[in-house]
Amino acid sequence: MSKRDYYEVLGVARNAGDDELKKAYRRCAMKHHPDRNPGDAAAEAAFKECKEAYEVLSDAGRRRMYDQHGHAAFEHGMGGNGGGFGHADMGDIFGDIFGNIFGGGMGGGRGPRRGADIGYVMELSLEEAVGGIEKTIEVPTLDACDSCDGSGSADGKLETCSTCQGRGQVRFQRGIFSMQQACPHCGGRGQTIANPCGDCHGQGRIEDTKTLQVKIPAGVDNGDRIRLSGEGEAGPSGSPPGDLYVDVRVREHDIFKREGDDLHCEVPIRISQAALGDTIRVPTLDGEVELRIPAETQTGKLFRLRDKGVKSVRSRRPGDLYCEVVVETPVNLTAQQRELLEQFEGTFVGEGARKHSPRSSTFLDGVKGVWDRMKSS
Template identity: 55%
Template sequence: MAKEDYYELLGVPRNASDADIKQSFRRLAMKFHPDRNQNNPQAEEQFKKIKEAYDILSDPKKRSAYDQFGHAGVDPSMGAAGGHGFAGESFSDIFGDVFGDIFGGGTGRRRGGSRAQRGSDLRYNLEISLEEAVAGTEVKIRVPTFVNCEACGGTGAKKGTSPTTCSTCQGHGVVRMQQGFFAVQQTCPTCRGTGQIIKDPCRSCNGQGKVQETKTLSVKIPAGVDTGDRIRLGGEGEAGEAGGPPGDLYVQIAVKEHPIFTRDGANLYCEVPISFPTACLGGELEVPTLDGKVVLKIPPETQTGRLFRLRAKGVKPVRGGPPGDLMCRVRVETPVHLNKDQLELIKKLDESLSGGGSHHSPQAHGWLDGVKQFFDKLGL
């Protein structure tokens, strides 16, 4: 008698995805499993067939051979009477792989596995000055963290001893509870998921495998860093579990506010106050840069807000590229605390300038003309 088509047994098309095949098998297995159909040989036979079909179609190599050559392309010993019969297998054993995504994986994956785990990454917030950020520097930081216990090598067990396999979960880290045809896994309450028991804990770390200490580290700050940049120190994070590798330490950079300069990317900005006479007559004044002083030439009739560019006096970016510029914005300062003679001179200057009309104050007269037109439109 010819064997039934595996795809027809599972009720899926020949181009079905692996997920569709698994879902169909799960549905049919729930329906025909002998635990749910006691004293029903027909259901048991049907279960054997769909189990055989799933074993072939869930394996990419076997499925490819079956698609090309049919039943002749797969090992005859894998039939219902061979190694893929259900005899001796419990409901939970059969569904260990199928429901692995729901129950966190079959216990077979955990058997013999190590409880060692990588340590957590740490973050350290570091404030530096603008000068340090632009030029680069090297600073020492003190970081409280957990490190592997030297006495036990991070195992948590007393020197000369070693952890033993948990007898409750047999080293799996999980225990399985079954009620009827439902099986549920949970973390082993004895070993708390590690799969191992420490009978004689290390006295230095009380069996934790880690101790807390403060490390002093030297951090090289590359030139050009800015707020938000991170520097990774590999292996300087928290120690791993049970001798696992340590995590990393990330140094988060924050540049302090500067009393003179404001940074925007590679460019620096600063405000330069100039006197009223200098704004009118022009002149020269010294302005600071991160490299030292430079002379800034102020042309006559300079207005407040004018921007002067000093090329390549900014920041060279940490990720490469040309250095930025220093942008100097002048601000004309109104004289204060004038004496009587100075006030008289200002009045005379004002009378003299008023006689020239818009010739001396083109912006003011242009603005006043615009205001007048605006009011005329409103009928005011």
Template identity: 60%
Template sequence: MAKQDYYELLGVARNASEAEIKKAYRRMAMKYHPDRNPDDATAEARFKEAKEAYEVLADSQKRAAYDQFGHAGVDGSAGGGFRSGAGGFSDIFGDVFNDIFGGGGPGGAQNFRGADLRYRLDLTLEEAVAGTTANIRIPVHASCKTCDGSGAKPGTQPVTCSTCGGHGQVRIQQGFFTVQQACPHCRGTGKMIEEPCEDCHGEGVVQEHKTLSVKVPAGVDTGDRIRLNGEGEAGSRGAPPGDLYVEVSVKRHDVFTRDGNNLFCDVPLGFVTAALGGELEVPTLAGKAVLKIPEGTQSGQQFRLKNKGVKSVRSGAEGDLMCRVVIETPVKLSKKQKALLNEFAETFEGTGGRHNPKHESWLDAVKRFFE
């Protein structure tokens, strides 16, 4: 009886990828495996055929010979039938669970990368705008110097875990599936420590504090993060350390508020200067600056000082300083000052609309409202 074409048997095209062939084989193995079809000779035969096809098409050399010469090119090299144990149902899908539960290192033993750490760095607005270098002190788990991170007492070595045989993984049968998970005795490392290091108690890491110098670029703002590679927690049993993320938090300033690259501040202004105009000295982060006030300035009016804001940490563009004038009403006036103001007010009789345009327009709006 002529053998069925291997590609047709698995239900894949002749140009199918290795992944497609593997997926097709798994699907058939799941359906026809003898463990799922006890005492079913037909299912067992189908399983053997699928296994034979897969063993040829999964091997690049055998597949090339099969593509050129057909079954004659691979006779004697394909499948030896169903084998329980190493070739059983659990081994077919074992690599699937390895992908899920993972294994780092020989035999699947897992050495875990150290955890990333986060540190909040409080800066003044001046420090954030100009940039600075900050020294920070952080608690970390560092590799134990006594045992060089092995966890074993100096002069001894970890031994192979007797539970998992050094694989770091154990298999648990769940119905038709065999699920792999980290060995509970060695915690996935594949090694056991018979004589723990006295300093780290077998963990391979110890807690300590270290001081780091952090270079903060000019222009950072609240929420920006600076990553320090390899300055996080130490990895387990020699695995690489994690990273340290320094998160910037800018303190509230007494004079300025920040929005992006622009700074804002309120500037008190006397009503005489607001009426007649003049010059006003205002603060900036780079020193003092002179702000020209035109006559007739109203309260709440904003004036822009170009390039007196923050230089962007990303683009290098400079923001502006926005000064909002707040006109102050004089208080605690003397009798003479009050008399002069009354005399001044009398000069406005009949000309209020000329000198107070907003007041007149407001009165007109009120009248329309009540009509």
């Protein structure tokens, strides 16, 4: 039976461009693919026919010969192949069109993969995080083997991989789509080791502990991450190493609590200081500073000390320090102190006492209002 015209097979005009040919082949292949037409001999024949047509028309040289001589161009030795298509990988044609549907296949990139990234958690005090510090760390990792310089080969000799035939990729069929991925035997290198290194057993890597100096910039916060490029695990067979990620964890401080670039702390004062006012000294990360407490200060009063917080690692602008006053009840009183307090308490009598305790008066008035409403209901 005579062959159909290749342009007719794909349903395109004779001046069709490459993109049009690909779209036509995709439609034809999806329609007649054996996986979609199990047991249908006619569909299988049509599928082979459209593959053959696309192989010729997608190649500029063979398309030119076909346009001049038709099917005869590939018969009786014309075209240098005796009319066959054995020199071409039909899977490659199919994969070129459909592979990009899944992002170019599954792991289709050629070449060995880089080494794995590793993580390290570094605990810092608040002072270390705010001021910056350089620390020495030890990280268990896979390092390049010194005996074979990370190649995995004792003598440097390599062989062509028998699984992928040196291509570094293997192709397989999934439904109607042709997929490709890095060769599992050679890891995408296309070559295997003829004489493995005795120290690393051909892996190119050995377990080791790496000692590193890590510089922590001033102003880092809990959860920040520092990347050290190329300090991760060595890649297999001499491929590039991964990275080391240092995750910062800041321990809780005895006095200060950090919120962004601001610091917060509680400042206890005596009842006499709160009532009469005073100037006290409060701690900061730069040393003590004076804080003036005005008379009649109530517990919970917030005082702001500008630029006494943390200098941000990003903006480099310092935050503020917020001091919350807590009026402390005296304990372990002496007889004299107790007597003086009793005398002082004795002065709060009658209606005149209300003006000395505004919050208590407001509270008592509120309670009285609740009782009155309950009685009238």
